[in-house]
Amino acid sequence: VETRAHLVGHALRLSGRSSGTIEAKVVIGADGPSSATARGAKMALRQExxxxxxxxxxxxxxxxxxxxxxxxxxxxxxxxxxxxxxxxxxxxxxxxxxxxxxxxxxxxxxxxxxxxxxxxxxxxxxxxxxxxxxxxxxxAGGMPPAIQKENVLLAGDAAGQVMATSGGGIPLAMVGGQAAGDVAARYIEGVGVLGEYPSRISTEMGKELENSVRIRQIVDKMMKSDRLMDTLFAMLPSDQMKATQRGQIPKALDRVQDLVANR
Ligand SMILES: Cc1cc2nc3c(=O)[nH]c(=O)nc-3n(C[C@H](O)[C@H](O)[C@H](O)COP(=O)(O)OP(=O)(O)OC[C@H]3O[C@@H](n4cnc5c(N)ncnc54)[C@H](O)[C@@H]3O)c2cc1C
Missing domain, CATH: 3.30.9.10 (D-Amino Acid Oxidase, subunit A, domain 2)
Incomplete structure (x- = not known):
């Protein structure tokens, strides 16, 4: 039997194996794509x-x-x-x-x-x-507008830290979770502020996540046709294909966009 936690106001209410209420200085919501923490803190989750x-x-x-x-x-x-x-x-x-x-x-x-x-x-x-x-x-839609609100930080799937091109989120959840833990610890020690978390995430993965959503939106248009997908793969050398999976915009993207626009 597991313990579930739900954010009510600034407190965490426990149910299941353990019960009770925790008044935490910082709450890290690393509770997956349907994050109860995000909902409890009235923070938007990405719809996609x-x-x-x-x-x-x-x-x-x-x-x-x-x-x-x-x-x-x-x-x-x-x-x-x-x-x-x-x-x-x-x-x-x-x-x-x-x-x-x-x-x-x-x-x-x-x-x-x-x-x-x-x-x-x-x-x-x-x-x-x-x-x-x-x-x-x-x-599949990148990070929501806010991943920190007052004393709540969101990490991993709860924060949309998933590459939209592949759905891979394990490495990003590890980076996001570690950053949230570090920032929370510094805050509790009185040497940092919680606002450091979104800036640190932005440096660590912001650009790559944004790019992955942009690439996915373009590829979405091509996925309607197997012939277009074949053309796309023929246009992307393997190093650019690898770069795409890492959230870098491939050089061939402009040509791909032209191809989609002309259909
Ligand atoms: C079928 C499938 C295959 C995947 N394959 C890959 C892959 O090969 N590579 C890859 O990189 N990514 C993969 N992913 C994505 C990856 O699983 C997630 O991005 C990653 O697990 C996110 O980690 P997380 O800790 O943020 O969330 P989760 O792994 O979802 O962990 C959240 C935890 O919080 C707990 N929880 C939720 N609500 C509460 C609550 N109210 N109280 C207490 N606990 C709660 C849950 O029980 C869970 O244990 C896959 C996803 C799926 C669905």
Missing amino acids: VGVCIEYEMADVEIDPAAAEMYFGTRCAPGGYAWIIPLGKDVANVGVGTRPAYLQGKRLRDVLDTFIRDHPIAKEKLQNGEVTAVMRGLVP
Whole structure:
């Protein structure tokens, strides 16, 4: 049985395994994409969220040194499917998109179809066994206008610290959580102010997060057509593709934008 915490005014009310109220000098809301802390502090969450489902699969025939991303209107409309190795023959296999792109389909059916029918992926996955299922929401619109309000700091998914291009949020949640902890500790020691947190986050990841949202908005327009996506990938050399995943705007972006505008 876990303990849930809910921010009520300036106090945290606990329920579940532990109960009671904590009057904290600082509250760090690292409580995920539906953050109760953000809602309790009346801080806006970004509305744009993705949905993901992932199987852990054993006995798959994969290259353990390669993380694979698959794009296409059939296998992952409006998002991508992935095979991320966890070992020699074990991998996380998933799909993520935005609800609007599902057009009534169940996300789990999209993943099952990918595993069963994708001409390349099925060769690797069809003999695999599903050993666990993970699912959840992923913020896809960058950070909300405020990630600090009075004595509340938001970190990780609660603060939209997720690359909109990939939905990857683990490294950013670690950086955001550490920064929030450092700033809170300095504040409690009387040597810092909580306003340092948004500035520090802006330096650490602000530009990359903004860029990732911008790139995703452009790619969204191309995802409606597999031919456009093929053209996009043909225009991006592998170093620029890598840079895109790290939130850097690729040099070819202007040409890509022209391509989209001319359609
Ligand atoms: C299926 C799936 C696959 C993913 N794969 C990847 C990947 O391969 N690489 C990657 O970088 N990112 C991935 N992500 C995104 C990644 O999981 C998140 O960005 C990351 O976990 C964010 O960490 P967090 O600590 O901010 O939030 P979370 O991991 O969501 O942790 C929040 C915690 O707060 C707890 N909590 C929530 N509300 C309360 C409350 N009221 N009281 C007490 N506790 C509460 C929750 O139980 C949870 O333990 C994936 C997401 C999904 C859904």
